[in-house]
Amino acid sequence: MGRHKEAPSKPRSRASGEPKPPPSQGRGPGGKAVLLPQARGFAARLIRWHKRHGRHDMPWQNTRDPYRVWLSEIMLQQTQVATVVPYYHRFLSSFPTLAALASAPVEEVMALWSGLGYYARARNLHACARTVMADHGGEFPRDPFVIASLPGIGRSTANSIATFCFGAQAPIMDGNVKRVLCRAFGIDGFPGGGAVEKRLWALAEELMPKRDGDIYNQAQMDLGAMVCTRSKPRCDTCPLADTCIAKAGGRTAELPARKPRKVVPQRDATLLVLLHDNRVLLETRPAAGIWGGLLSLPELPAGSDAAEWATRRFACRILAVSPAPTFDHAFSHFRLRISPLLIKVEPGLAAMEPGLTWLAFDKLESAGLPAPVRRILESLYASGNKPLDSRKR
Numbered sequence: 403m404g405r406h407k408e409a410p411s412k413p414r415s416r417a418s419g420e421p422k423p424p425p426s427q428g429r430g431p432g433g434k435a436v437l438l439p440q441a442r443g444f445a446a447r448l449i450r451w452h453k454r455h456g457r458h459d460m461p462w463q464n465t466r467d468p469y470r471v472w473l474s475e476i477m478l479q480q481t482q483v484a485t486v487v488p489y490y491h492r493f494l495s496s497f498p499t500l501a502a503l504a505s506a507p508v509e510e511v512m513a514l515w516s517g518l519g520y521y522a523r524a525r526n527l528h529a530c531a532r533t534v535m536a537d538h539g540g541e542f543p544r545d546p547f548v549i550a551s552l553p554g555i556g557r558s559t560a561n562s563i564a565t566f567c568f569g570a571q572a573p574i575m576d577g578n579v580k581r582v583l584c585r586a587f588g589i590d591g592f593p594g595g596g597a598v599e600k601r602l603w604a605l606a607e608e609l610m611p612k613r614d615g616d617i618y619n620q621a622q623m624d625l626g627a628m629v630c631t632r633s634k635p636r637c638d639t640c641p642l643a644d645t646c647i648a649k650a651g652g653r654t655a656e657l658p659a660r661k662p663r664k665v666v667p668q669r670d671a672t673l674l675v676l677l678h679d680n681r682v683l684l685e686t687r688p689a690a691g692i693w694g695g696l697l698s699l700p701e702l703p704a705g706s707d708a709a710e711w712a713t714r715r716f717a718c719r720i721l722a723v724s725p726a727p728t729f730d731h732a733f734s735h736f737r738l739r740i741s742p743l744l745i746k747v748e749p750g751l752a753a754m755e756p757g758l759t760w761l762a763f764d765k766l767e768s769a770g771l772p773a774p775v776r777r778i779l780e781s782l783y784a785s786g787n788k789p790l791d792s793r794k795r
C-alpha cells in the first residue's frame with residue numbers, strides 16, 4: 403500500500419457541527435460551555451445598584467397604570483427625560499385616560515405633541531388608543547406579544563409595559579441598554595440592527611432574571627443614562643466595573659460602535675408665509691410624509707413662481723413678497739433646507755377651503771406646528787413682520 407498524506411485536521415468549527423455558545427457563555431477547558439464572568443450575577447448587581455442609586459421619582463414611575471407607562475415609553479423614544487416631562491404632564495391633563503385620548507380628534511393630539519418631533523409617534527399613539535378601545539374593551543392587553551401588535555409599539559416597548567405593569571419578566575432594548583451590554587460584554591459592531599441587535603436580544607433574554615424584572619429593566623436604563631454614558635462613563639462608580647470588557651481593554655470610546663456614516667441627502671423646500679392682517683395661512687399636511695397631519699406653511703411646488711402659484715392656488719391678490727433667511731432642519735434620513743418666502747396678500751374666499759386655516763399670530767402657541775414652522779412664525783412675530791416692507795410688487 404502506498405503512503406498517502408493525510409489531510410491536516412482542521413480545528414473543529416461551528417460549520418462542522420459544533421453549536422455556537424449562547425451569547426452569555428464562552429468555552430472553558432476542554433471546550434466546555436461556561437458562563438462568562440460578565441454574565442455572572444449581572445442582574446443581581448444591577449438590581450442592588452438601582453435600589454441605592456437609581457432613579458425612583460420620575461413622573462411615570464410608581465404606577466402600574468399601562469396608559470401612563472405606555473405614554474412615557476412612547477414619548478421617551480429618541481427624546482431626553484427633561485424634554486419629555488412637561489409634555490407628559492400637559493398630555494395627561496388634557497387626556498387623563500386612554501378613553502379620553504381615543505375619543506379626542508387627532509388634530510388635538512398632534513397639537514399637544516407639537517415640538518416633541520417624530521410625529522408618527524403621536525399618530526400611532528392615537529391609533530393605538532382607538533385600537534385598545536375597539537378591540538380590547540378599553541383594557542391594555544397583558545401579553546407582550548399582543549401588546550407588540552398594537553400600532554406604534556415594538557418589542558422593547560411591549561416588554562417594558564408588560565414588565566412594569568403586569569409583572570412579566572421580559573427584556574428591553576433601548577439605546578441605554580445596548581450601550582451597557584456592548585461595553586460590559588465587549589460586543590463589536592453597530593448595535594442598531596441586523597446580526598448585532600439579534601445577538602443583543604439573545605443575550606438580554608439570557609440575562610433576564612426570574613423576578614424583579616421591572617427593577618432590573620429600570621436599572622439598565624438608569625445605568626446607561628447616569629453612569630455608562632456615551633461620552634464620559636463613570637466606570638469608578640459602576641457595579642459592572644470588575645468584569646466589564648470595555649473598561650478592562652480601554653475601549654469605552656469605541657463601544658458601542660457608531661452607526662456607519664453615510665452622506666445625508668439634502669432636500670429643498672420653499673415655504674410660503676402668506677400674511678394678512680396679523681394672520682398667517684396654514685394648511686394641514688397630508689397624513690403620510692413629513693409633518694403628517696400637522697398644520698404647516700404651504701410648500702411651493704418645485705420650479706413654480708411663488709406669486710403666480712399662490713395667486714392661483716389661494717385666489718388671493720399679492721401685495722408684497724420678501725425672502726426670509728434660509729436654514730436647515732435635520733430629519734433622521736435627510737436634511738431639509740428651508741427657504742421661507744413672506745407674501746403679504748389680500749385673501750380671496752378660496753383660501754377658506756377645507757384644510758386651510760388663517761391663524762392669528764397670538765394663537766401660535768396652541769397650534770400643532772412642526773418645530774421649523776414654529777421657528778419661522780415666532781421669529782416673524784417677534785420682529786413685527788418688518789421684512790415685508792422691503793420689496794413691494
Ligand code: SF4
Binds near residue numbers: 629630631641649
Ligand atoms: S464599567 Fe464603565 S464601560 Fe463598563 S458598563 Fe460600567 S460604566 Fe459602562
